[in-house]
């Protein structure tokens with residue numbers, strides 16, 4: 001294996017990091033209590049700081065310049081080549097406390113959670129945040145509303161059977177409870193430029209959450225080009241917001257909503273097929289289209305390639321793959 005064995009020092013205790021191992025894996029192996037979720041450099045929940053050496057450049061990918069200058073880095077991306085003294089973050093620096101104000105079901109598996117803040121929470125519709133439980137367990141969830149809607153964030157949370165965080169949110173969190181919320185992250189959001197451009201939005205399951213925010217934002221900002229939203233799941237009972245989206249399509253001539261079902265039972269008014277296949281079959285050419293892909297990682301990765309091959313430019317393809325945390 002490439003690399004060298006190095007020493008990691010945290011609060012005067014020293015741990016070994018094996019050749020080729022990431023700082024995060026080394027610290028987890030040594031049972032250090034460090035917050036993490038995606039292990040892919042997306043969620044930033046394992047961000048720590050080097051107190052002595054410059055972190056490797058690759059471990060700072062996607063961080064703001066101010067954080068880079070302070071030697072912050074992502075433990076999941078860091079394969080150190082020299083000993084490091086590491087400071088774990090003071091969570092209050094990056095997390096704000098919010099209060100749950102709405103907690104109700106959108107369908108049999110999906111929870112609508114609305115969290116309110118005392119002060120304005122700045123974000124772009126479509127971004128995601130990390131939610132953190134008191135014991136440090138952290139997961140990423142996409143924001144489903146727009147910043148215009150006062151000091152609240154809306155989330156759509158799918159219950160994953162046996163999932164530690166989603167089951168906790170579904171079964172235990174109630175109105176009035178507080179929860180720690182990180183700064184907003186991610187680049188999958190609408191920018192009010194080229195308003196005549198076509199927008200293609202494709203999502204599976206709770207991939208609708210960021211797409212709903214992007215759609216509301218685009219319509220509110222007067223986007224004049226065609227907007228197509230393809231939302232898919234296997235069963236009818238796993239789709240949601242169907243009536244509201246149909247109503248929106250009646251109100252806005254340029255907005256088209258295509259709910260797709262890949263299972264056997266397909267009621268009238270729904271399209272049969274996998275959402276990615278239905279969406280791709282609906283266009284011969286995606287040149288000059290802006291594409292937003294959210295939800296199941298396999299769908300997202302496949303559609304990135306396919307929409308590019310159909311003519312969309314890479315810089316116009318925005319995506320959030322909902323990676324689950326590897327166990």
Ligand SMILES: Cc1cc2nc3c(=O)[nH]c(=O)nc-3n(C[C@H](O)[C@H](O)[C@H](O)COP(=O)(O)OP(=O)(O)OC[C@H]3O[C@@H](n4cnc5c(N)ncnc54)[C@H](O)[C@@H]3O)c2cc1C
Pocket residue numbers: 038042043128139140141142143156157158159160161162163164165166167206207209210320321322323324325326327
């Ligand atoms: C950028 C981003 C945005 C996200 N936004 C949302 C969102 O808006 N809404 C949302 O609901 N989720 C979202 N997620 C996913 C979310 O972060 C969690 O991964 C998810 O809620 C599961 O966490 P958990 O703790 O309940 O499950 P965990 O306890 O972490 O369990 C995950 C484990 O379950 C197993 N598993 C994986 N897939 C399945 C499956 N389909 N069925 C059964 N078992 C499985 C795997 O072994 C996996 O390791 C997002 C993820 C990312 C990275």
